[in-house]
Amino acid sequence: MTSDNNIPNNIYFLGIGGIGMSGLARFFLERGHRVAGFDRNKSELTSNLEQEGAAIIYEDNIQLFPKDWKPDNCLIVRTPAVKNDNQILRHLTENGYPISKRAEILGLITKNMRCLAVAGTHGKTTTSSILTHLCHQGGHKVYGFLGGLAGNFQSNYVSGEIETVVVEADEYDRSFLHLRPNIAIITNTDSDHLDIYESAENLLKTFGEFAGIAKQNGIVIKRIGLDVQADFTYGLEEKADFHATNIRTENGGYHFELVTPKGERQKMYFPLAGRHNLENAVGAAAAAIMDGVPIDQIAAGMQGFKGVKRRFEKHMENPVLIDDYAHHPTELEALINTIEEMWPKSNYTLIFQPHLYSRTKDFLKEFAATLDKVPHPILLPVYPARELPEHGVDSEEILRLMKNKNARCIQKEELTNWIEETKPQVTVIAGAGDIELLIPQVKNCLTKLNNQKSPYV
Template sequence: MSANGTGKRVHFVGIGGIGMSAIARVMMADGWTVSGSDLRPSLLTAELGSQGARIFAGHAAGNVGDVDLVVITAAVKPDNPELVEARRRGLPVIKRAAMLGRLMADRIGIAVAGTHGKTTTSSLIAMVLESDGLDPTILVGGEIVDLGTNAKRGSGPYMVAEADEYDSSFLELTPHIAVVTNIEAEHLDYYGSLNGVVEAFRRFLARVPDDGLIIGCGDDPRVRALAADKDGNDIQAEHFITYGLGDDCLWQATDIRSNSLGGSNFVAVHGGRRAAEFSLAIPGTHNVLNALAAAAVASALGVDPDVTKQTLATFRGARRRFEIKGEAAGVTVVDDYAHHPTEIRATLAAARGRFGERRLVCVFQPHTFSRTKLLLADFATCFQQADDVIIVDIYAAREINEWGISSADLASAIEKPHARYIGELEEAARVLQRELRAGDVLLTLGAGDIDSVATKVLEGLTRR
């Protein structure tokens, strides 16, 4: 499919999602006339509407106009009235991931995969290329603060995108450069086991052409194993380089220390030789690794090293990635997308490193019943750097509760620190407004709508 959509019309079923909205933005810029529907109006749908898309609230057969293509999310059910109408009329219907793959086919794709860190790493890469004047096309899973959007159509040859492993979506992509941040047990409702997850990543990396490049985190044992037996894993890419903290990584981060920006300074070593010293304003060792991956990509593309250094130093992050929402009554409020035990540990470690001995109060909204059930033992031990934990009701997303699990079960499973169950977001916000005191740090964690608690608590504390 040519990127030029002049005279063509596309309809999105579920246009309000972060990934669908990104594709819609780029296709509008490519000349497509865009329409779309979503169950609930949102800031994203409002922005798309203001940019020329026709937005429908709710799903109905009549929303599907005279279009050339229908794009759906993986969450759209077979009986969705718009999908039924599209099938009845014989319209081409493709999933979001396939559409992303078509957009990438017209460009030199840089795809960032991994269980954690995709949004920040892809945002860092995007901003480095943007700062170097390469004008990349960008589609990421969160709003880049420095860009003010989650997507843009660039005039340059490169496209930076997240490669989502859920539903094997990333197997629709054929990137020239693939970055793998880590491989862990996730989406086990779909893959069944960690081995299934690893196999999906192997197949994704096998899609990188022989003249392409793979950049993987060598600290991750599963990434390291794929790199060690590239040929045995049918990986064609001539170069599979590693980055990380370990001495055996081609790109190594050393001498990591806190800085006055609230982030970290570190030295990047390449092939055993000092390459550069970087300064970050975003906290945590996990973000040092994300930045190192971006530096490795930039080096491979010949980006001016001074541009890379300056961009990393001024990068303000992505929305809902350790986003400091504000401060009121002496309480600092931070919101983060963390919804997997590893992400929660990393976020709490970053908070502890940034805020020292201040009391950390964490409100967590589990995301999906399947993840909560299958990773319950890991969730029970991942909050240990917090001082107080509140668990609110599970955000169901695409699921119904067939797993026999609840947030109360998770709260009971957490032995350290003290954890309690408060189901409703509104009630959790009221309790926090009453209990938080000057010097506390509140962290709202989860991939659902938990960020509304951060907003409500700040509003309440401001009125104290």
């Protein structure tokens, strides 16, 4: 993949530690660019970038910006997570530095590539990770810009050997309209990001625009039932063009037959739990087949898929500890269905951290209704991310709408005490904020309880 496209040698990332930004940074480092950036927090991603040659600062101080980087010799890439009051951003804006969104740069570097794009309000990361893996398994050594750490590559960026790239087509801020895909998958169009779109109708209209752009360049594959134009459908229903049939569960995954529009049938095993994940796998397989990957190679790749970090990631077997990125009512519903399919008689606990005040406000009733289905739902405070607190929008408000007598709102500091008192048999952590940082202490607490031979409930 070439990266010239009039992009200067010096590239500065504001919010370099984000999952999407860090992938772009790795891409440019790989091509010999000088990469620097700012992030609020040091993380495993930023540490890896520093080891690869990126110069990263963690203090909002313009004096730490590279002295020899001027408006005519560098490019600034910004994420919405960096607010307008950031001193570095303010200085760069006032002094005429060229500032671009991540989506604009991704569109620029992929415009001359064969592009396989995965869109949808849920399932993008899992589907794009499966697709990238299936392509590599079939000998198509594609590049990959992924929204999570794919187990088969241990990375969110995959270096390729051919001029083809798999990307997540992010709907936030209409970012995916910068892409020109040759093959597009649309996983769903559920309402989200209403702080940007204002209505579900506007969101659906924008997905329609994306599908129209993709059809101009190639083909669109959508999950069956979506109200967007497409050339092919996929799903678990037999009327879908690409579908799974003869499905049965085994060892936490699924045996099934993949059926193609040409009538081809191929037995496969997919090792991830959750029917929504199986549906994602069928969508990825459809795109891989359309890209020319032989169906027998898809079967081999499907069996060898190692999952994605924070997508139904199992940290303990006994007692069970699961971590998941679910942060939308539909995703929580899929997570709950998966837990109950894997552990049908479990009196499990789900610890949920709502993500964004705007999303919490938009889906208060839906969060309450979904969490009511959980035997023991625990709510942590809202993770604000890029937003300021909003009066009357908090986890307590979700709790007030719930009917489940076991539901609780607690602070992070109270979590281990609660676990020690209740001794859950199956514990699930869910959310898109910083809830994953609690995993070590939760794991340690559960391990101690298990060593004490405590009777789990």
